[in-house]
Amino acid sequence: MARAKGEPVSIETIVIPDPGPGEAVVKIQACGVCHTDLHYREGGINDDFPFLLGHEAAGIVEAVGEGVTNVVPGDYVILNWRAVCGNCRSCLKGKPQICFSTFNATQKMTLTDGTVLSPALGIGAFVEKTLVHSGQCTKVDPAAPATAAGLLGCGVMAGIGAAINTGGVSRGDSVAVFGCGGVGDAAIAGARLAGASTIIAIDLDDRKLEWAKDFGATHTCNASTTDPVEYVKSVTDGNGADVCIEAIGLPAVYQQAFQARDLAGTVVLVGVPNPKATLELPFIEVFGRGGALKSSWYGDCLPSRDFPMLIDLYLQGRLDLDRFVSETISIDDVEEAFHKMERGEVLRSVVVM
Numbered sequence: 001m002a003r004a005k006g007e008p009v010s011i012e013t014i015v016i017p018d019p020g021p022g023e024a025v026v027k028i029q030a031c032g033v034c035h036t037d038l039h040y041r042e043g044g045i046n047d048d049f050p051f052l053l054g055h056e057a058a059g060i061v062e063a064v065g066e067g068v069t070n071v072v073p074g075d076y077v078i079l080n081w082r083a084v085c086g087n088c089r090s091c092l093k094g095k096p097q098i099c100f101s102t103f104n105a106t107q108k109m110t111l112t113d114g115t116v117l118s119p120a121l122g123i124g125a126f127v128e129k130t131l132v133h134s135g136q137c138t139k140v141d142p143a144a145p146a147t148a149a150g151l152l153g154c155g156v157m158a159g160i161g162a163a164i165n166t167g168g169v170s171r172g173d174s175v176a177v178f179g180c181g182g183v184g185d186a187a188i189a190g191a192r193l194a195g196a197s198t199i200i201a202i203d204l205d206d207r208k209l210e211w212a213k214d215f216g217a218t219h220t221c222n223a224s225t226t227d228p229v230e231y232v233k234s235v236t237d238g239n240g241a242d243v244c245i246e247a248i249g250l251p252a253v254y255q256q257a258f259q260a261r262d263l264a265g266t267v268v269l270v271g272v273p274n275p276k277a278t279l280e281l282p283f284i285e286v287f288g289r290g291g292a293l294k295s296s297w298y299g300d301c302l303p304s305r306d307f308p309m310l311i312d313l314y315l316q317g318r319l320d321l322d323r324f325v326s327e328t329i330s331i332d333d334v335e336e337a338f339h340k341m342e343r344g345e346v347l348r349s350v351v352v353m
């Protein structure tokens with residue numbers, strides 16, 4: 001749990017209500033540590049402390065409330081933060097993958113003194129069990145271990161989807177990915193799955209660039225020593241990449257992605273900016289370069305469509321989810337995992353319950 005801005009996380013005893021109508025209690029098997037958990041802890045998302053962190057998880061449904069039909073106790077599920085409502089203006093336009101009114105559990109989990117907890121992204125999964133809306137449970141093949149499967153619940157799905165769903169990467173495309181953490185490397189893996197023939201990884205850390213090659217980067221650029229815009233142009237016949245993906249959330253890097261893009265190409269922002277950041281772009285080039293500037297919320301994924309499909313690709317050996325797991329840790333080690341993330345030592349630390 002994160003009690004206050006910047007304070008180290010702590011382990012607490014919490015109270016989980018029995019599932020009410022439409023809700024499910026899920027026994028967590030594994031949960032990845034995502035940069036978004038750290039954003040919450042740093043007060044970068046909102047001020048609704050205390051937060052129950054953790055949201056990249058897989059586990060077993062333990063109990064369901066009245067009216068739940070999509071899962072039964074014993075089902076192996078990945079938790080998602082896009083339980084589509086079916087009724088908002090986006091769902092009604094046939095775009096449930098960007099549902100504006102997603103479901104979370106109605107009841108609240110609390111501390112033993114009754115303090116209401118805010119679960120990260122409506123999940124809260126650095127716990128033995130959590131209470132979610134049943135639509136947040138997506139059934140997948142139990143042959144996939146929870147350490148790998150859980151990662152699809154957030155960062156890895158966000159990255160793969162940024163490339164495939166939002167960026168529309170297609171065979172033969174050139175793709176540049178700025179920031180090669182778990183999300184950026186997933187975008188690289190997604191670009192490879194979609195058939196991109198040139199995949200350029202950009203980071204400040206040579207170790208990250210080495211790892212990026214394992215996911216499919218064909219070229220790497222250390223932006224601390226080489227101008228990434230010039231580099232991307234130099235390996236794309238002077239044109240720039242068809243799709244540039246920003247996976248950090250920094251205005252200066254977004255500007256690079258904007259400039260490194262071919263005419264009529266696409267920029268995808270999947271990194272989450274600091275709420276105070278502003279962005280300046282040459283307006284004439286926004287027009288003159290054409291194309292699309294898009295943001296990717298959760299990789300524009302539809303969990304019921306994308307999770308089982310990606311788990312199948314994993315089980316067929318076509319998507320290496322295990323490669324994202326730098327280490328497995330116990331729930332006591334989340335604070336240390338944040339520090340390792342800040343030092344750039346890991347792609348994902350995964351808590352095994």
Ligand SMILES: NC(=O)c1ccc[n+]([C@@H]2O[C@H](COP(=O)([O-])OP(=O)(O)OC[C@H]3O[C@@H](n4cnc5c(N)ncnc54)[C@H](O)[C@@H]3O)[C@@H](O)[C@H]2O)c1
Pocket residue numbers: 034035036039154155158178179180181182183184202203204205208223247248249250253269270271272273296297298299341344346347
């Ligand atoms: N859009 C979504 O739905 C969604 C979902 C999950 C995570 N995210 C966000 O995606 C971002 C990345 O998450 P992550 O877990 O991969 O984080 P991470 O910290 O593991 O990775 C960030 C990477 O960027 C590199 N980097 C930092 N500054 C750079 C610079 N100036 N130039 C080039 N590289 C630089 C770092 O070395 C690191 O490898 C975060 O902002 C996270 O909140 C978004």
Ligand SMILES: [Zn+2]
Pocket residue numbers: 084085086087088089090091092096099100101102
């Ligand atoms: Zn909706």
Ligand SMILES: [Zn+2]
Pocket residue numbers: 034035036037055056154155
């Ligand atoms: Zn996340």
